[in-house]
Amino acid sequence: MINTVNLTRIFRTDEVETTALNKVDLEIRKGEFVAIMGPSGCGKSTLLNILGLLDSPTNGEFYFNSENVSGYNERQRSRLRKSNIGFVFQSFNLIDQLTVFDNVELPLTYLNYSNKERKSLVNEALKKMQITHRNKHYPNQLSGGQQQRVAVARAVVSKPSLILADEPTGNLDSTHGDEVMGLLKGLNDKGTTIIMVTHSQRDAEYSDRIIHLFDGQILSEKINKG
Numbered sequence: 001m002i003n004t005v006n007l008t009r010i011f012r013t014d015e016v017e018t019t020a021l022n023k024v025d026l027e028i029r030k031g032e033f034v035a036i037m038g039p040s041g042c043g044k045s046t047l048l049n050i051l052g053l054l055d056s057p058t059n060g061e062f063y064f065n066s067e068n069v070s071g072y073n074e075r076q077r078s079r080l081r082k083s084n085i086g087f088v089f090q091s092f093n094l095i096d097q098l099t100v101f102d103n104v105e106l107p108l109t110y111l112n113y114s115n116k117e118r119k120s121l122v123n124e125a126l127k128k129m130q131i132t133h134r135n136k137h138y139p140n141q142l143s144g145g146q147q148q149r150v151a152v153a154r155a156v157v158s159k160p161s162l163i164l165a166d167e168p169t170g171n172l173d174s175t176h177g178d179e180v181m182g183l184l185k186g187l188n189d190k191g192t193t194i195i196m197v198t199h200s201q202r203d204a205e206y207s208d209r210i211i212h213l214f215d216g217q218i219l220s221e222k223i224n225k226g
Contacts, residue, residue, distance in 0.1 A: 001162065001193055002028040002051060006060035009046050009216075020046040022216040023060065028195060030161070033188040035204035036197045038213035044197045045166065047213070051195060052085055052164045053077035065161075082110055086155030086163045088184075090170035092147045094139040094154075100126070101135040104154045111158060125153040129183060145176030152183055156192070163187065165196040169203055181206050 009021040020043045028034055036044050049055040050062060053069065056077070062070045064080060072080075086107075094103050104125055108118045126132040129149040139147055148168065155163055165184060169177030177200075185206050188194050196207065204210050210222040 001030040001032075001065060002026065002195075003063040004057075004060060005063075007047075007050065007057050007062060008059040009043075009050065009055070010058040020216055021050075021057070024216070024218060026211070026218065028193065030193055031188070031191050032209065033185070033194045033207040034196070035207035035210045036195065036213060037199065037201075037204055037210060038219070042213040043216040044213055046216075048164055048166055048195065048197050052087060053081045082107075083158070084161055086158065086160040088148075088151055088155045088163060088165040088168045090167035092139070092144075092151045092171070094147055094150060096139050098138070099135065100131065100137055100139075100142070100150050103139070103150055104157050107154060107158050121157050121159075122153075125157040128156070129153040143176070144172050145179055148172060148176070148180050149183065152180065152187075156187060160192070162193045162195070165194060165198075167198055168196065169198075169200060174202075177203070 004024055004026045007021055007024040007026070011018045011020055024047065036047065038044055050057055056072065057070055060070065061068055069077065069080065101122055105118055105122045108121060113121065123132070126135055129152055131146060131149045131153060134142060134146060142150065168184065169180055172180060181203055184194055196203070198204055205224060208224055210224065212219045
């Protein structure tokens with residue numbers, strides 16, 4: 001699904017040049033669950049942003065479903081994002097003024113779905129995340145664990161082939177964190193590819209493979225199963 005060759009990302013200002021990623025070669029297969037770990041500033045978020053088509057590399061090649069997207073502009077990246085990728089963030093990123101149902105429906109409003117199709121897909125996602133009974137509530141009426149369930153529902157509502165999770169349990173206690181990881185693992189078991197950035201070894205153990213980054217390079221890889 002994903003291949004990178006000599007992937008490099010350099011951030012430049014008038015006085016400073018910072019290499020966030022340094023010639024990263026990476027392959028992620030369809031249906032795989034990969035955890036990316038490493039200290040703060042090692043390039044994890046930069047890598048996730050590029051894999052999520054939110055940013056472009058400075059040098060190197062990035063193939064998404066065998067398509068070289070390295071030089072794509074924002075409009076081209078947006079087209080691929082909307083139909084292929086769901087995002088789960090540490091801070092949930094829910095809109096306080098919208099109900100649970102409306103938050104989950106939001107990604108579908110940018111796609112060509114009818115009202116009937118959107119309603120069906122939202123209800124399906126809420127049921128899958130076991131949060132249907134809260135569909136008329138607002139985010140500030142939910143616990144942290146419930147908010148993250150809504151965020152996961154929003155990520156999967158359009159049935160993307162890839163989910164990118166950035167510290168998905170970072171704001172949760174261990175019980176709610178385990179619940180969210182169980183949800184992600186369940187999605188992966190049904191075929192969704194998941195790439196997760198995490199500082200938590202406990203969360204990383206849910207994955208098939210752990211990649212350790214350091215100073216913008218892959219330091220090591222560990223297979224968790226198979």
